[in-house]
Amino acid sequence: MIRILVADDQQLVRMGLRMLFEQAPDIEILGEADNGAEAVRLAERLRPDVVLMDLRMPVLDGITATRRILAAHPATRVVALTTFDDDDHLYPALAAGACGFLVKDTPPAELIDAVRRAADGEAPFSRAALDRLVGHAVDARTGALPGSRADLPEVAAITPREREVLGLVGSGLSNKEIAARLHLGVTTVKTHVANLMAKTGRDNRIRLAVLAVATGVTPDQSP
Numbered sequence: 001m002i003r004i005l006v007a008d009d010q011q012l013v014r015m016g017l018r019m020l021f022e023q024a025p026d027i028e029i030l031g032e033a034d035n036g037a038e039a040v041r042l043a044e045r046l047r048p049d050v051v052l053m054d055l056r057m058p059v060l061d062g063i064t065a066t067r068r069i070l071a072a073h074p075a076t077r078v079v080a081l082t083t084f085d086d087d088d089h090l091y092p093a094l095a096a097g098a099c100g101f102l103v104k105d106t107p108p109a110e111l112i113d114a115v116r117r118a119a120d121g122e123a124p125f126s127r128a129a130l131d132r133l134v135g136h137a138v139d140a141r142t143g144a145l146p147g148s149r150a151d152l153p154e155v156a157a158i159t160p161r162e163r164e165v166l167g168l169v170g171s172g173l174s175n176k177e178i179a180a181r182l183h184l185g186v187t188t189v190k191t192h193v194a195n196l197m198a199k200t201g202r203d204n205r206i207r208l209a210v211l212a213v214a215t216g217v218t219p220d221q222s223p
Contacts, residue, residue, distance in 0.1 A: 002027045002119045005048040007039035007065065008081070009057040013104065017052065024112050036060030043069045043076065050118050053098070055082045055089050063092045070097040077118040081106075090129050099204075100124035117174050121190075123205040130172050133206065155215050157199050165192040167219040169205060170212025181219075 006017050006029060014032045021027045030046040033039035037060040043051060051069060055062035066078045079100040080093040090101055100118050102111065103126050114124035125133070158166065161182075168178045175189045182189070193205070202208045212218075 002050060002115060003030050003046070003048045004028070004050045004052060004115060005031050005033065005039065005042055005046060006052050007033040007036065007042075007057065007062065008052075008054040009034050010054075013054070020108050020111065021115070024115075027112070027115060036062055036065030039065045040068045044072060047073065047076075049077060050115050051076060051078045052081045052115070053078050055080055055084065055093060063096045066093065066096040066098055077121075079114060079118050079124060081111075085126060085128055087132065090133065094133075094206075101129045102126050103128075113174070120175070122174060124174075125172065125206070127172060130206075130209065133210065155200065155211070155217060158196060162192050162196055162199070163217055164219070165189060166196055166208060166212045167217045169193065169196075170209045170217060171219055172209065 004021065004027060006014055008014050008017070011034070014034070018029055018032070021029055030048050031042045033042050035057045039051065039053065039057075039062075040060065051066075053062045053066055057065075062080065062082075066080070069076055069078060077100075078098045079102060080089070080098045081102050081104060082089055082093075083104050085103045093101055100114060100123050102114055102124060106114070106126060117124045155163065155166070164182060165178060168181060173181065175186050175193065178184070179186045179189045193208070196208055197203060200208065200211055202211055
């Protein structure tokens with residue numbers, strides 16, 4: 001059972017999320033907070049697996065609340081859920097330690113899947129946010145990339161199968177989706193992702209996605 005905490009200052013949003021997650025048999029809402037300070041208190045008392053965190057709230061904003069929750073409980077997975085899909089909210093959320101960034105108009109099925117992915121150690125992002133994040137990283141590195149980008153040391157040591165997995169991570173696919181695409185077990189995909197992190201020095205999935213795009217590793221690239 002995935003235990004979650006919802007933090008949002010709008011009662012209608014909290015009600016809607018509760019109704020949504022009550023349809024998921026593997027997700028339980030432990031509590032609701034209407035401000036960041038309450039989110040910190042409830043996270044301390046309830047110890048949720050995942051926190052859905054609005055970023056603009058009274059008393060204490062979601063960025064500060066995320067930072068305080070993760071300082072006390074680093075294993076907690078915080079996913080920013082916000083109306084504002086822009087860099088002014090994306091980068092502070094990531095800097096505070098959020099593992100994902102979603103907008104509130106995310107389709108219900110995708111939101112449920114995002115919570116499951118976060119609990120499973122993945123990084124759920126809206127497509128637009130991921131594209132911007134990767135694009136900015138690529139722009140920052142383009143002028144400094146010598147020769148063939150696919151020959152950079154970061155990807156030189158990976159196997160052909162790991163290269164395929166890396167390309168699909170860069171496309172934003174989940175472990176389950178990668179497993180289906182490559183006809184592998186989900187556990188096998190998780191092992192490949194862990195190996196990629198170890199070999200490339202990237203400690204999370206978003207950094208792997210940035211690396212995939214920056215080095216030109218794409219899903220349809222021949223091994």
